[in-house]
Amino acid sequence: MEKPLTEVCTVTHPEHARVARPTPPPSYGDAELHEAALAAIRAPSMHNSQPWRLRLRDGAIEVLADPGRRLTVADRTGWAVLIACGAATFNARLALAVRGRPAEVRLLPAADVVARLSPGRERPATYAEEALYARIPQRHSNRSPFWPEPVPxxxxxxxxxxxxxxxxxxxxxxxxxxxxxxxxxxxxxxxxxxxxxxxxxxxxxxxxxxxxxxxxxxxxxxxxxxxxxxxxxxxxxxxxxxxxxxxxxxxxxxxxxxxxxxxxxxxxxxxxxxxxxxxxxxxxxxxxxxxxxxxxxxxxxxxxxxxxxxxxxxxxxxxxxxxxxxxxxxxxxxxxxx
Missing domain, CATH: 3.40.109.10 (NADH Oxidase)
Known part of the structure; x- marks a missing residue:
């Protein structure tokens, strides 16, 4: 005579239960902030005034305008500060991309934060990103006369x-x-x-x-x-x-x-x-x-x-x-x- 099928129930006491913890969102750390800042400070700015600051906040890197370094006469509207901070943001993007941790950029110029760089999907840097990143230390304004050779x-x-x-x-x-x-x-x-x-x-x-x-x-x-x-x-x-x-x-x-x-x-x-x-x-x-x-x-x-x-x-x-x-x-x- 076949035994009836029985269903075995396992009771787990609450104190023994495993609680699934949510995976924390990706974040940047001090190492990424350091590399991004090293690149950002090489950006151009009017009169080389360098009107930017950077900080790490909630796992994102933020580029801020530095109002104390704004040119009060030549830049009455604040246009030159925003141009400079945008250039610094691009350099920071390149530095993060070369580390394999490209950023998703959100522009917030209405607040004290000009741009916020949050970690995106990790991937290897492209050849183009590596080439431009290598040129950051070499880029500079050349105010001397140029040769007559045309640009192809x-x-x-x-x-x-x-x-x-x-x-x-x-x-x-x-x-x-x-x-x-x-x-x-x-x-x-x-x-x-x-x-x-x-x-x-x-x-x-x-x-x-x-x-x-x-x-x-x-x-x-x-x-x-x-x-x-x-x-x-x-x-x-x-x-x-x-x-x-x-x-x-x-x-x-x-x-x-x-x-x-x-x-x-x-x-x-x-x-x-x-x-x-x-x-x-x-x-x-x-x-x-x-x-x-x-x-x-x-x-x-x-x-x-x-x-x-x-x-x-x-x-x-x-x-x-x-x-x-x-x-x-x-x-x-x-x-x-x-």
């Missing part, structure tokens, strides 16, 4: 793609009449700024002859500007040029812009700007930034009409081939981390 078309396309990949656009001015018109806009903006004594005093305050950790060293100021120059150069106390040593007659000039002009657009423009600059460095180009047409509202409006396209110009770049220089000074990490 394939490199110009690479620069435009770099801007496009960061939701920006880069218009390269290669036609002589158009270049002359753009130069007139830039020169008129520079003249407006030069007439402002407070602007000149601020520029002088950020020009250094010693080994300061910020500002523009005189050695990096290029040669002193002269009236016949096509494009305006800031007077950072550079050396006097030899007779006949004018700047290049037909430089390659690019205008970087965004579809919008909100604070978040300006931070994104800073990310795009740094990607273009690192791409130019990786391509063997020298670059200097010409922000005067953006600083003066009337000149910016003229520049926008000149481009005849939707969107807002955020930076003018001068590109070409020149004698390699070296990167400018930077503050210690202890001064940047908070």
């Amino acid at each position: 078309r394939d490199i110009r396309r690479r620069l435009a793609r770099a801007a496009d990949s960061e939701q920006a656009w880069l218009d390269l001015v290669v036609d002589r009449p158009a270049l002359t018109q753009l130069a007139e806009i830039a020169v008129s903006a520079d003249e407006v700024l030069r007439r402002d004594d407070n602007y000149q005093a601020e520029l002088l305050a950020w020009t250094h002859t010693d080994s300061a950790a910020d500002g523009v060293p005189v050695r990096a100021g290029g040669v002193r500007p002269e009236p016949q120059d096509l494009l305006p150069q800031r007077g950072f106390g550079g050396r006097t040029r030899a007779p006949g040593r004018d700047y290049e007659a037909e430089p390659l000039v690019g205008v970087l812009g965004m579809s919008g002009d909100r604070p978040a657009d300006q931070v994104q423009a800073g990310q795009a700007l740094e990607k273009v600059l690192l791409t130019a460095t990786d391509s063997g180009l020298a670059v200097s930034l010409i922000s005067q047409p953006i600083e003066v509202a009337a000149a910016r409006a003229r520049l926008r009409r000149f481009l005849n396209r939707p969107g807002w110009p955020q930076m003018v770049l001068r590109l070409g081939y020149g004698v390699p220089g070296r990167a400018g000074p930077r503050r210690r990490l202890s001064e940047v981390l908070t």
